[in-house]
Amino acid sequence: QVQLVESGGGSVQAGGSLQLSCAVTTYIVGIYCMGWFRQAPGKEREGIGVIANDYSPMYAESAKGRFTISQDNTKNILYLQITSLKPEDTAMYYCAATRASWLWCRSRSDKPHDFTYWGQGTQVTVSS
DSSP, X not given: OOOEEEEOOEXXXXXXXXXEEEEEOSOOOSOEEEEEEEEOTTSOOEEEEEEOTTSOOEEOGGGTTTEEEXXXXXXXXXXXXXXXXXXXGOEEEEEEEEEOOHHHHTTOTTOGGGXXXXXXXXXXXXXX
């Protein structure tokens, strides 16, 4: 069982930036595909991007440009930096994980249903 804890959400003005964190609180062995996803009210969960080990992150097409995923492997923390926030970025943001190779992971940036473990989410609200 992999436990994930997101933090860093909040209420911000449009144009601002936020950095979300996802702490992996359980010891994991092997390669895990980690991803960031979000879900706005009344909408389906959508992908932002994925990362695994030391590979460069892959982003969903809709997320390219304002979203940056990074990780600190020494602290087991995954980050999501969002810049130039827009009201339509308002959503619950989740991190997820599943044990998989990078070859599998790199094509999963927009496939939330393929992930096994999920955090509880952190709310981001952007006002105009």
